[in-house]
Amino acid sequence: MSLSVQELSFSYGAKRALDAVSFEAAPGRFTALLGPNGAGKSTLFSLLTGLFVAPLGRIVVAGHDMASAPRAALAAMGVVFQQPTLDLDLSVRQNLRYFAALHGLSARVADARIDAALDRLDMRERAGEKARALNGGHRRRTELARALLHEPRVLLLDEPTVGLDAAARAAITVHVHDLAAGGLTVLWATHLTDEVLPDDDLILLHRGKIEAAGRAGDLHGAMPLKDWFLTRTGEPA
Amino acid sequence: MTRWSVAFGAIASREVLRFVHQRERFLAALVRPLVWLLVFAAGFRAALGLAITPPYQTYIPYETYILPGLCGMILLFNGMQSSLSLVYDRETGSMRLLLTAPLPRGFLLFAKLCGATFIGILQVYAFLGIAAAFGVDAPAWGYLAVLPALVLAGLMLGALGLALSSFIKQLENFAGVMNFVIFPMFFLSSALYPLWKMAESSRLLHDICLANPFTHAVELIRFALYLQWNGWALLWTGLATVAFMALALWGYDPARGLVRRKG
Structure with a gap:
C-alpha cells in the first residue's frame, strides 16, 4: 500500500x-x-x-x-491544498520553479519538467504570465501540475x-x-x-x-x- | 548544489522578489527614517546637547547620534513587515506549501529569515546613502564594518517577527503588534537618546531601556559604524537572536499545531 x-x-x-x-x-x-x-x-x-x-x-x-x-x-507526496497556494504576483513558471526548488530539484531538471507539465496542460505559452492573470480552472491545473513536479x-x-x-x-x-x-x-x-x-x-x-x-x-x-x-x-x- | 542550498536560495530569493514587487514598501521604508533624520532631528538639535560619549570622540550633532538608531528602526519595521507577510502567507495557504517541503522546519524558517534580513540590510544601505548625501555620515570604513552588525541585528528582529507571527492569529491583530512591540521597543531604547540622559529623568526607564535587546542592537550598529568593538552589545544581541529563534521554532512546532487554529 x-x-x-x-x-x-x-x-x-x-x-x-x-x-x-x-x-x-x-x-x-x-x-x-x-x-x-x-x-x-x-x-x-x-x-x-x-x-x-x-x-x-x-x-x-x-x-x-x-x-x-x-x-x-x-x-x-504531492499535495493540492483546498486553499489556493499560488503566489499571484509571480509568473506561472516562477511559481513552479519555487516549488521545484523546495523539493531540491536543480534549475535544469526543474525547467525540463516544468516545460513538459505546461505542454500537457496546453499552457506553455502562458508560462510567463502572472498567476493572477489565470482563471480559477487554470490556477488549479497549475497547482496540480506543480504537485507532480517532483514525481511523487x-x-x-x-x-x-x-x-x-x-x-x-x-x-x-x-x-x-x-x-x-x-x-x-x-x-x-x-x-x-x-x-x-x-x-x-x-x-x-x-x-x-x-x-x-x-x-x-x-x-x-x-x-x-x-x-x-x-x-x-x-x-x- | 545540494538540495538544501537549492531550497535555501529559492526561499530567500522569493522574499527578495516579493519585496521588489512592492515598490511602495521600499519607499515607505526609506521615507520613515528620513523624516526622523531630516525633520525630527532638526527640531531637536537645539534642544538636546550631546556630551562626548563612546564611540564618538567629539561633540556630535543630534542627526549623527540618531543615525544608527534609525538603521535599527528600519530593521525593526522590516522584521515586523516580514512577520505580517508570514501571517498573510498562513491565511492564503502558501505557508502550507513551504512547511510541507521535505526539509526540517527550522531550516525552512531560517531561510525565510535570511531573505527578510537581506532586504532589511538593502534598505539600511539605501538610507545611509541618502543620509550621507545630506551630510550625515560616518567614517568610510564604518560602512563596511557595520555590515556584520546589521546582519545580526536584522536576524534578531526578523526572528522576533517570526516568533510573533506564530502567535498572531489573524492579520487584523497586527495593529496590536505596532502598539505593543514596535513603539515600546523603539522608544524604550538608546535609538533616540543616550541612556545616561534617560537615567537623569528616570532610573526605572533607564533600566528598562538597558534590558531591551533593541538597545543593544542599536549600540552594536553604532559602535561598528565608528569602527569600535562592543562585546556586551554583541553578546546581548546574539543571545536575544537565539532566544527569539527558539521561541519561533516552538511557535511553529507541528506538535503544537501551527495551523491548528485555522483548521
Missing part, C-alpha cells in the same frame, strides 16, 4: 476531530474520501501533510513512517474543485482519474458525490469516524451515490 493510516485520532482541546481512523489507498486507484463539511477531512489532510502531528495513530506514505521519517514521507508516488487533494465552474470541475476530476489509472496513488477529499465514479475506492468519513469503506459501486449498489451519502450522513450532499 502506498498510503496507510492506522488508528489515527486527533482532538482540538476537548473536541474529538478524528476517532481511530484507519484506511489504505492503493497504487493505481482513485480513492475518494467523502464526507460532509466538518467531517474531519481537513484535519486528516493536515495530519497527512505533517502540518501537525497526531499524538495517536500511524501514517505511512510510500513505506515511510510520518512520525519517524517525515521528510522522506513528504518527498514521496502519492497524490493528496483536499477538495480541489472548490470554487470552480462545472466544466473546470469535470476536467480536473477526469484528469486526476487518468493519473490514478497511470499508477499513481490518489486520495481525493470531497463532499461532492458526482466526483466519485462507481469503480473508485470510497471512504466515507462522518463526524471523525470511518462510516464505510470499499468500492463505491458496491457500497451504494442500485441507489444513487448521492442518496446513499444522504442516508448515511443525514446531511445534503
Whole structure:
C-alpha cells in the first residue's frame, strides 16, 4: 500500500476531530474520501501533510513512517491544498520553479519538467504570465501540475474543485482519474458525490469516524451515490 | 548544489522578489527614517546637547547620534513587515506549501529569515546613502564594518517577527503588534537618546531601556559604524537572536499545531 493510516485520532482541546481512523489507498486507484463539511477531512489532510502531528495513530506514505521519517514521507507526496497556494504576483513558471526548488530539484531538471507539465496542460505559452492573470480552472491545473513536479508516488487533494465552474470541475476530476489509472496513488477529499465514479475506492468519513469503506459501486449498489451519502450522513450532499 | 542550498536560495530569493514587487514598501521604508533624520532631528538639535560619549570622540550633532538608531528602526519595521507577510502567507495557504517541503522546519524558517534580513540590510544601505548625501555620515570604513552588525541585528528582529507571527492569529491583530512591540521597543531604547540622559529623568526607564535587546542592537550598529568593538552589545544581541529563534521554532512546532487554529 502506498498510503496507510492506522488508528489515527486527533482532538482540538476537548473536541474529538478524528476517532481511530484507519484506511489504505492503493497504487493505481482513485480513492475518494467523502464526507460532509466538518467531517474531519481537513484535519486528516493536515495530519497527512505533517502540518501537525497526531499524538495517536500511524501514517505511512510510500513505506515511510510520518512520525519517524517525515521528510522522506513528504518527498514521496504531492499535495493540492483546498486553499489556493499560488503566489499571484509571480509568473506561472516562477511559481513552479519555487516549488521545484523546495523539493531540491536543480534549475535544469526543474525547467525540463516544468516545460513538459505546461505542454500537457496546453499552457506553455502562458508560462510567463502572472498567476493572477489565470482563471480559477487554470490556477488549479497549475497547482496540480506543480504537485507532480517532483514525481511523487502519492497524490493528496483536499477538495480541489472548490470554487470552480462545472466544466473546470469535470476536467480536473477526469484528469486526476487518468493519473490514478497511470499508477499513481490518489486520495481525493470531497463532499461532492458526482466526483466519485462507481469503480473508485470510497471512504466515507462522518463526524471523525470511518462510516464505510470499499468500492463505491458496491457500497451504494442500485441507489444513487448521492442518496446513499444522504442516508448515511443525514446531511445534503 | 545540494538540495538544501537549492531550497535555501529559492526561499530567500522569493522574499527578495516579493519585496521588489512592492515598490511602495521600499519607499515607505526609506521615507520613515528620513523624516526622523531630516525633520525630527532638526527640531531637536537645539534642544538636546550631546556630551562626548563612546564611540564618538567629539561633540556630535543630534542627526549623527540618531543615525544608527534609525538603521535599527528600519530593521525593526522590516522584521515586523516580514512577520505580517508570514501571517498573510498562513491565511492564503502558501505557508502550507513551504512547511510541507521535505526539509526540517527550522531550516525552512531560517531561510525565510535570511531573505527578510537581506532586504532589511538593502534598505539600511539605501538610507545611509541618502543620509550621507545630506551630510550625515560616518567614517568610510564604518560602512563596511557595520555590515556584520546589521546582519545580526536584522536576524534578531526578523526572528522576533517570526516568533510573533506564530502567535498572531489573524492579520487584523497586527495593529496590536505596532502598539505593543514596535513603539515600546523603539522608544524604550538608546535609538533616540543616550541612556545616561534617560537615567537623569528616570532610573526605572533607564533600566528598562538597558534590558531591551533593541538597545543593544542599536549600540552594536553604532559602535561598528565608528569602527569600535562592543562585546556586551554583541553578546546581548546574539543571545536575544537565539532566544527569539527558539521561541519561533516552538511557535511553529507541528506538535503544537501551527495551523491548528485555522483548521
